[in-house]
Amino acid sequence: EPTLGELAAAKGRYFGSATDNPELSDAPYVATLGREFNAITPGNAMKWDATEPQRGQFSFAKGDEIVALAQKNGQKVRGHTLVWHSQLPSWVSNGGFPAAELRSILQNHVTTVASHYKGQVMHWDVVNEPFNDDGTFRDSVFYSTLGQSYIADALRAARAADPGAKLYINDYNTDGIGAKSDAMYNLVKSLKSQGVPIDGVGFQGHLALQYGLPSQVQQNLQRFADLGVDVAITELDIRMVLPADSAKLSTQAAWYSDVTKACLAVSRCVGITVWDYTDKYSWIPGVFPGQGAALPYDENLAPKPAYAALRTALGGG
Ligand code: G3I
Numbered sequence: 556e557p558t559l560g561e562l563a564a565a566k567g568r569y570f571g572s573a574t575d576n577p578e579l580s581d582a583p584y585v586a587t588l589g590r591e592f593n594a595i596t597p598g599n600a601m602k603w604d605a606t607e608p609q610r611g612q613f614s615f616a617k618g619d620e621i622v623a624l625a626q627k628n629g630q631k632v633r634g635h636t637l638v639w640h641s642q643l644p645s646w647v648s649n650g651g652f653p654a655a656e657l658r659s660i661l662q663n664h665v666t667t668v669a670s671h672y673k674g675q676v677m678h679w680d681v682v683n684e685p686f687n688d689d690g691t692f693r694d695s696v697f698y699s700t701l702g703q704s705y706i707a708d709a710l711r712a713a714r715a716a717d718p719g720a721k722l723y724i725n726d727y728n729t730d731g732i733g734a735k736s737d738a739m740y741n742l743v744k745s746l747k748s749q750g751v752p753i754d755g756v757g758f759q760g761h762l763a764l765q766y767g768l769p770s771q772v773q774q775n776l777q778r779f780a781d782l783g784v785d786v787a788i789t790e791l792d793i794r795m796v797l798p799a800d801s802a803k804l805s806t807q808a809a810w811y812s813d814v815t816k817a818c819l820a821v822s823r824c825v826g827i828t829v830w831d832y833t834d835k836y837s838w839i840p841g842v843f844p845g846q847g848a849a850l851p852y853d854e855n856l857a858p859k860p861a862y863a864a865l866r867t868a869l870g871g872g
Pocket of ligand 1: 598599683759790
């Protein structure tokens with residue numbers, strides 16, 4: 556039986572999972588992670604609070620552990636993430652730095668982290684979640700101090716540090732066509748026209764049964780591809796109001812299939828990543844109490860209907 560990763564590879568794609576360092580002591584978990592997926596995203600290990608907790612003091616132990624595991628398993632790595640408003644150490648978020656100094660802090664962070672992982676990362680989520688849901692720029696410390704130029708600066712620094720990595724901007728609630736994906740579209744178009752290095756757009760895909768499947772996912776991916784960038788589904792999970800039942804699990808399975816087919820229908824959609832693969836380690840219940848069961852494997856690491864649906868959508872038997 557081919558795995559999800561092998562089925563995706565037969566279509567010229569990858570099928571990945573997020574993972575996190577504390578989970579790596581769970582041997583059955585690690586076995587399935589290594590077998591079923593051909594790409595890994597560190598869920599937390601490469602974020603700013605993990606990699607530069609104090610100014611100029613870099614720490615790569617957690618990220619290195621995940622890169623080493625991926626290399627051992629023959630898996631690609633999606634680097635996540637260089638510049639984000641969240642999980643930002645307080646020395647950055649509360650620093651009150653003047654613009655020139657914050658710009659140099661940002662460039663130094665991107666340069667140092669991307670240089671450390673040079674040649675070992677397939678994609679970098681260089682900028683994560685730059686937009687509000689209405690399509691305006693999120694008022695992060697970077698935007699409020701530097702304006703939108705921080706995005707081009709981060710991309711240029713990442714390109715210089717690791718010319719072989721594909722550079723992405725990644726966001727959520729951009730999966731279908733709407734105000735937020737329109738804003739991302741206009742940003743990417745503008746960056747391309749200015750010659751700023753941008754290779755891909757990540758669509759996180761944090762979906763919820765109670766909100767409905769976003770409309771026109773395939774058309775949305777295609778319009779970005781038509782700008783001359785790759786696209787990827789980077790953090791897919793499909794949560795529900797608990798308890799799960801067979802009807803919800805079968806709708807969830809259908810959505811996993813629909814999203815996969817939308818990606819496969821777009822030649823520049825290079826792969827899909829689930830935001831961890833088992834309900835045992837999902838971020839959802841901690842952030843949305845009363846919701847969960849979002850992933851293709853249950854809390855006991857047993858495959859759910861979504862797993863079979865993914866296999867079928869990827870062309871498996
Ligand atoms: O590092 C501390 C640790 O020292 C402490 O003992 C522990 C106790 O709770 O907390 C640890 O920090 C947690 C961190 O994950 C690392 O485990 C935070 O509380 C927790 O909030 C954090 O959650 C992460 C979340 O991003 C933060 O926004 C999730 O694991 C991670 O899956 C999630 O991932 C994000 C993507 O990066 C971007 N897109 C949305 C996605 C889901 O929120």
